[in-house]
Amino acid sequence: MIVSFGYKPRQSIVETFDPRARWIFSILMLFAIVNFWDIRFLLGFMVISLVQYTLTRLTWKETRRAWMFVFFLMFVMIFVNTIITSAGTIAAVTENPHVIFAIEKPIRFTMTIERLWYALTQMVRILAITTLFLVVPFTMDPRQYGITFKGMGLGDKLAFTMDLAFRFVPTLARDFGTTLDAQKARGYELDKFDGNIFKKVARMAPLIIPVTMNSLLSGEDMVNAMDLRGFSSSGKRTWLYTLQYRRRDINLIAFSVIALVVSFILPRFFDIGNFWVPGFLIP
Amino acid sequence: MKDKKSIWSFGTRVVVYAAIGAALYGVLSWVFNFLQLPASGNVAFRPAVVIPLFFGIVFGPIVGFITGFLGNIIGDLLSGYGFWIWWDLGNGIIGLVAGLCAGMMVDYKRAKDLITAEIFVVLACAAGMFVASVSEMWVSGLDFATAMATTFVPAFVTNIINGLILTPLLMIAWSAIRSRSGR
Numbered sequence: 001m002i003v004s005f006g007y008k009p010r011q012s013i014v015e016t017f018d019p020r021a022r023w024i025f026s027i028l029m030l031f032a033i034v035n036f037w038d039i040r041f042l043l044g045f046m047v048i049s050l051v052q053y054t055l056t057r058l059t060w061k062e063t064r065r066a067w068m069f070v071f072f073l074m075f076v077m078i079f080v081n082t083i084i085t086s087a088g089t090i091a092a093v094t095e096n097p098h099v100i101f102a103i104e105k106p107i108r109f110t111m112t113i114e115r116l117w118y119a120l121t122q123m124v125r126i127l128a129i130t131t132l133f134l135v136v137p138f139t140m141d142p143r144q145y146g147i148t149f150k151g152m153g154l155g156d157k158l159a160f161t162m163d164l165a166f167r168f169v170p171t172l173a174r175d176f177g178t179t180l181d182a183q184k185a186r187g188y189e190l191d192k193f194d195g196n197i198f199k200k201v202a203r204m205a206p207l208i209i210p211v212t213m214n215s216l217l218s219g220e221d222m223v224n225a226m227d228l229r230g231f232s233s234s235g236k237r238t239w240l241y242t243l244q245y246r247r248r249d250i251n252l253i254a255f256s257v258i259a260l261v262v263s264f265i266l267p268r269f270f271d272i273g274n275f276w277v278p279g280f281l282i283p
Numbered sequence: 284m285k286d287k288k289s290i291w292s293f294g295t296r297v298v299v300y301a302a303i304g305a306a307l308y309g310v311l312s313w314v315f316n317f318l319q320l321p322a323s324g325n326v327a328f329r330p331a332v333v334i335p336l337f338f339g340i341v342f343g344p345i346v347g348f349i350t351g352f353l354g355n356i357i358g359d360l361l362s363g364y365g366f367w368i369w370w371d372l373g374n375g376i377i378g379l380v381a382g383l384c385a386g387m388m389v390d391y392k393r394a395k396d397l398i399t400a401e402i403f404v405v406l407a408c409a410a411g412m413f414v415a416s417v418s419e420m421w422v423s424g425l426d427f428a429t430a431m432a433t434t435f436v437p438a439f440v441t442n443i444i445n446g447l448i449l450t451p452l453l454m455i456a457w458s459a460i461r462s463r464s465g466r
């Protein structure tokens with residue numbers, strides 16, 4: 001069984017940025033976006049996310065699975081939130097409603113302009129956030145995750161753990177494939193699942209137990225090997241890859257910080273950026 | 284019984300087993316997403332969730348947290364689902380809370396050890412999925428009822444069913460391996 005990450009070099013401008021700067025940008029943008037409920041500001045953030053997405057040269061084929069997942073989740077959440085429950089935690093949605101229609105039977109339900117507009121605002125907000133992060137796994141080399149988070153302040157051991165985890169993935173996938181084939185040779189059928197959910201889950205044991213136990217036993221050997229090579233001794237560590245900030249990375253981080261500060265100040269001190277419904281929709 | 288202090292130590296063993304746990308959780312999540320095995324009703328098929336639970340119970344909260352957090356990231360990367368930081372954090376909390384009982388384990392096959400582990404499986408799944416669901420309120424603007432109905436309940440029920448059944452089986456297997464190999 002062969003597994004591979006979705007990353008491949010695309011020679012895009014996004015990949016020329018330091019991965020640390022990209023992570024800082026994404027995280028600060030997330031915190032900036034969640035300060036707003038005004039769709040005009042959220043559309044601005046959506047444009048920034050889409051610009052990044054366009055610059056990565058990702059194709060629909062590569063990201064289709066991710067988008068289908070996002071659309072499905074978004075639909076379920078917004079549908080339930082708008083139609084079934086009280087449509088969000090924003091007081092402005094319910095304090096001065098303009099009714100479109102109301103039904104009494106078989107259930108009591110009122111659709112208002114504010115509810116529908118809130119659903120649209122939610123959709124833009126969710127899309128702005130997911131578009132921001134969706135590009136990361138396809139455009140960031142997995143071999144650099146360790147050094148990236150080390151450069152962002154994570155300890156050496158945690159950063160090394162990340163690197164080691166990514167290195168283990170192909171080995172464990174191969175082991176899983178071997179175990180699956182061995183169990184099939186003994187009459188184990190993965191696609192014949194009868195019975196209730198409890199029996200189905202229990203039938204996973206012949207796959208999960210051998211793979212897990214084998215990995216734990218090999219882990220003990222690795223611990224000994226690393227200790228014998230002085231891994232546990234203290235001292236400054238060096239890394240195979242190094243990262244260097246350039247001017248564009250500093251500019252990106254500065255832009256992100258400014259955006260976050262402004263997004264924090266505007267709604268709280270100037271009452272700008274809160275939930276807004278266009279005047280032409282209100283009768 | 285382990286010394287309470289030792290469950291928070293971060294030596295070479297923790298590094299290696301956290302990395303193995305994360306990679307294993309990621310690979311198994313990808314496998315079961317890929318295979319699309321039929322579930323029952325509203326309960327999804329997610330046997331991989333036993334990995335952060337088991338690794339937390341055996342190796343402690345740090346291993347449990349990294350296994351859940353990083354493993355969920357790896358699983359989403361392999362499956363092509365992108366990044367969902369708040370769900371990664373929720374899965375990390377599953378492993379962290381499960382790991383809080385690591386110091387109480389004696390030989391992993393005693394009835395008391397198994398019952399303690401099962402209790403922590405429920406607590407861990409509740410804590411982890413609650414954090415992830417409440418985060419959805421903040422990110423997506425859902426109200427509490429929607430967050431609970433669409434995210435917490437399906438995730439919690441799925442995880443505890445998969446966790447309660449498979450965790451004791453792994454613990455008993457680990458107890459046998461440990462005693463045979465002298466570890």
